[in-house]
Amino acid sequence: MYADVDRFVEECVDCSSGKGRPPNPGPSPGNITPRQPFEAESMDFVTHMPKSARGNTFxxxxxxxxxxxxxxxxxxxxxxxDVAEAYEERVFRSFGASSLIRHDQDPQFMSEVFTRFRDLLGSRQRATLAYRPQANGQQERSVQTVIRSVRAYIAEVDQSDWDDHAERLMFP
Structure with a gap:
């Protein structure tokens, strides 16, 4: 009976025309394929974190x-x-300037201050399309993983030590 239903659905004109063709994912336009480590960096904020003992919320x-x-x-x-100083502290001091910095359209990344900082480094800047997080999917997936990891390691119920654990989990 399963074979009959399968054959009927395959031969049914209404079924095939109603479904349409499966999407061809292919590479996303604007995908970045660097040739070496730290040639291209992506950056993103994790927001809505509880206020830590050190006053951090991002x-x-x-x-x-x-x-x-x-x-x-x-x-x-x-x-x-602050974003420019954090980039200088975490990325530039350890690995040098990236030739490309990818980010979403947060005002902090699109500002004149950050643009001038990027110009000093000699880096290009590429913002993803608005409301399209999949354009920076690798980074968005990392955000989810980091949040889950930090929550798993938080010792205090009020989560005021999350910033200490986040730094340890990332092996700075």
Missing amino acids: LLLFQDIFSGYVMCKPMSSTTAQ
């Missing part, structure tokens, strides 16, 4: 697009100046 993630290596910086504010 977690800025940096990810090497080539290797997937993730670095983080707990932050108390998200100004463009």
Whole structure:
């Protein structure tokens, strides 16, 4: 009976025309394929974190697009100046300037301050399309993994030590 139903559905004109063709995912337009580690970095904020004992409520993630290596910086504010300083501390001091920085359209990343900082580094900047997180899917997936990992390691019920654990989990 299963074979009969399967054959009927395959031969049914209404069934095949109603479904349409399966999507061909292929590479996303604007995909970045670096040739070496730390040639291209992506960055994103984890927001809505509970206030830590050190006053941090944000977690800025940096990810090497080539290797997937993730670095983080707990932050108390998200100004463009703070983002530039965090990049300099976490990425530039250890690995040098990336030739490309990918990010979403957060105002901090699109600001004149950050653009000038990027120009000083000699890096290009590429923002993903608005409301399209899959354009930076590797980074968005890392955000989920980091949040889950941090929550698993938090010792206190009020979660005021999350920033300490986040730094340890990322092997800075």
